[in-house]
Amino acid sequence: MSVSEAWMFRVKAAQRDLIEACGGIRRVERRFNYGKSTVGRWNDASDPTLMPLGAIVALETDCGIPYVTGALAEASGRRLTDPDEDRVADVCVMTTHAELLRHTAELANGMAIAISDSRVTPTEAQTIDRIAASMQNAMNDMRAALAAIKAKGGSPAGLRVVGDE
Template structure:
């Protein structure tokens, strides 16, 4: 039964128990027996901590140790809460950069297509596809601009 993911979870459980003050204190916090908490702390025991116990202990030590491993095992990662203004700033800056990239690609596609003085159906289709990509990027930028306007925008290192 045990594989790499199992040992990652067991290690996170051990760290969580340690941060909460050891087996006895963790058992009290999670309303479980000391022997059960001891099994959660033992690499050789196949028992994993129930979710309510994980949540109570993570809350106690203010560290999502087991939750972070569960997220990682599912190809995700946890992020700290970021305020809406920071998200709006990052979004509009990334969206603007994407518009610039897409516009550049459209100009390059057009320049290559027009270089020989003729436009083939295939080249026209390529220009249309790139124009559609630029259109999507512009739409995303407009959405990001509206969010930035709603939450306020501050440019790091801007003029004072």
């Protein structure tokens, strides 16, 4: 079975995000008894080494976020659902909106820098992908907050006039 390069880069990005969410290469090395070079290969976008299933399960259990599992589901045209949608029920939609806008601006800036010389290098693509991953998480938080508002039948926006008490 042939695996496309785009799919491989997506899975490698998910592995990198998973390692970061678990505390970085050193913590994964110590906590799970994997060698530093092994974890480093998993974290390196240019190395084709993929995590074994046992490592994926252990790390995703540790951080509580199915980064690699989600990427694998996407490759099959599927997506995962969060059984705990109420986790952000109390998160203010204004806060999630502000966070999403911050990531959007960061992505626009990263893209502008990358394309300023009419060429996007692999390093620039890696940087932009990290920003996109953060933006995707912010988008998921906002969608969950909006779902909670819909489930409640509406919610105050949390706006107030400064000086009114």
